[in-house]
Amino acid sequence: MSAADRVASLLPGRADYARLRTSWRADLLSGLTVGIVALPLALGFGVSSGAGAEAGLVTAIIAGVVAAVFGGSNVQVSGPTGAMVVVLAPIVAQYGTGALGAVCVIAGILVALAGALRLGRAVGLLPWPVIEGFTLGIAATIFLQQLPQAVGLSAHGLSSNAAVAAAQAIARAQLPTVLWSLAVVVATALVMLAAPKVIPVVPGSIVAIIVVSGLTVLLRLPVAKLGALPAGLPAPRLPGFDLATISHLALPAITVAALAAIESLLSARVAASISDTGPYNADRELVGQGLASIVAGFFGGMPATGAIARTAVNVRSGAQTRVAAIVHAAVLLVIVVAASHVVALIPLAALGGVLMVTAVRMVSPRTVRAVIRSSRSDAAVFWITAVITVSVDLIYAVGAGLVIAAAVALRNVARSAGAQREALPGGAAPGDERIALFRIDGALFFGAAERVLDQISAISDVDVVILRLSQIRYLDATGAQFLTELVQRLERRGITVLVKGIQAQHLGLAERVGVIAALRHHKHLFDELPPAVEHARSHVARATTAY
Missing domain, CATH: 3.30.750.24 (STAS domain)
Structure with missing residues (x-):
């Protein structure tokens, strides 16, 4: 392949929309469905990261469009994700929200550079127990991150470690606030679980948010609300850059970049395995995700990644081209412009409930059993990766899992000699x-x-x-x-x-x-x-x- 062909393979082309003539109706419907699903997740992940609900929405809209156009998958949906929140929350707690733009841009450049250097297939080196281990760890961390909201407390002043912060929040919970907040969380979870049986055409998370928010307003329950949102997108601005900022944020940005690359490629691989829209270009996917994070950084957003859950909804809804992901971003933009005053009434505990249910659904008991029963060494890699993800850091967990898996593989190969x-x-x-x-x-x-x-x-x-x-x-x-x-x-x-x-x-x-x-x-x-x-x-x- 010539240099020109290699560059062309990383850029958008007419072939990206070859199916649009016959698939536009399915793409529009899929985009509408995913947009509705993404709303509570974007709000919740923005709040959980410490950057605020606005940052979550901006990321879903801006990064969602850029990644859809420039990414390497025809059906990938990108935006804020739980895994990224796990990494971002300690960064925001230590450096403040003002550093988020710089982290976005630096991490985005690193991810795009990895794509340009043809490193996209490296995710194939991740062993299955490592992938499932950090999935379990991420799910547990997301669940723990919601506990302060579930007991009616702000995460401000709590530890940056999700497990420690959850314990602190439980210890500091006060009556009757904790009872009202827990009631909202439980009601949200119950409605989410029951809604698909009653109204299968509407996502359960949206039904739960509407029902629970309406009840809290009608009953005037004393629970914290999301608060005012801007009726539109913020104006782009250049993040603050200087040598001191770059030196302090270099390591966090590398961590964010590594996670963005891993999660996006895993999501794209899953999408390719469950859809008939053709293979994905791993290198182009990295370039697209890198550009998405860079642009999101200029609009006050968060680093973006491919979102496995939203991508799966997109595929199941019949999406065939990138138009579906673009429509999903447009739906979120319309909601921000036309209904920001309504969105402001959503209880924070309700968003916490949505994310708790989402975290539980991230873990497949069948998959966990399969990993544990496969072999003792694979089970050990799985559990070690999960525990380190919760207790220390996701990137350290992946690194430790890789080292242990490599050592086990070397031992097995050595035994064959x-x-x-x-x-x-x-x-x-x-x-x-x-x-x-x-x-x-x-x-x-x-x-x-x-x-x-x-x-x-x-x-x-x-x-x-x-x-x-x-x-x-x-x-x-x-x-x-x-x-x-x-x-x-x-x-x-x-x-x-x-x-x-x-x-x-x-x-x-x-x-x-x-x-x-x-x-x-x-x-x-x-x-x-x-x-x-x-x-x-x-x-x-x-x-x-x-x-």
Whole structure:
């Protein structure tokens, strides 16, 4: 692929809307449905992050459009997500909302740069237990983040750690405020669960918000409301940048960028697996998400990512092109412009209830059981990732999960390597007991080479050792060095070593490291086993005659 073609593959084109002529009705309906679903989530995630409901709406609208146009998936819906809230809440608590714009822009540049450098497929390196572990951790953290609102408290002055903040909120809860707030949360959850059975065409979260908000207004319940929202989008402004700001926010921005890339690509991959709208372009998806976060930063929004739940709703509603995601943003904009005074009456506890139910639904008990039952090592990776996500940080959790999963994989590969002593082919001949034929299998690398070396070196009472290397699937420098040591150790003991069947792709490395030079004679390297056995028998015969 030429450089021009590579650049073109990262940019929007007419092919993005090839199905629009026949799918526009389904796209409009899907966009309307997702827009309604996204409203309480955008408000709730904005509040939970500490940036405010306005930031959540701005992100869903502005970033939603940019990511839809420039992203690599035809049906991805982007905006504020629970996973991003988990990372943003401590950043906002430490640096304030004024730093959010700079974080958006820096993280967006990093994500777009990753796409331009063709790093999109790297998400495929994440093991399944790690993905499911941080999904469980994110869900638990989102649930815990809502507890202050559920007991009628503001998150201000509480710990930035969701679990600690939840415990502090419960300890500080006061009657009768806690009872009213919990009643709103429970009512919201019950309506969300019951609404699909009564009004299946309307999202349960919207029904719950309307019903519970109406009751709190009619009954004049003493619960905190969302408050006034601007009747429109804010004017764009340049985030504050200076060397001190960049140095302080560099690490948080890298964390945000890593999460945005991971979650967006996972969401796009899920969308591709459940829809018939074609594959996604992982690199273009990163470019689109990066641009979305950059633009959102100029409008006072939050970093954006692909939203798995909203994307799934979009697919199930019949979306075929990016128009559905664009319509979803337009629906939110109309609500902001035409009904901001109504939205202001929504109780914060009701938004907390919506997010609590959403968090519970993020976790599939069937998937959790499958991971736990798969193997002990995978279950350990799953639980460790989940616990670190809740107690420390999501990026640390993913890193720890990857390290543990890699260590387990290396251990399993190392166990597959070994040396087996075999009988000599053909009929028995005098002196065969003085010949040892070893077949080395699997991957001979730094994790397994020493064990194989010790296993063969322990041989005694033989004159010749034949090493069959044709079954080695992988050989690294450490493995080649151990082979050299093995040959040298046996030769020092007067045991002649013959090497058979070293593969062509390993021969260059073996020569450079010294395996071939360690042999007593260059003719002790064989391509086939029969000549090697014949040479070994002749060597033993000569040695016997000499005695």
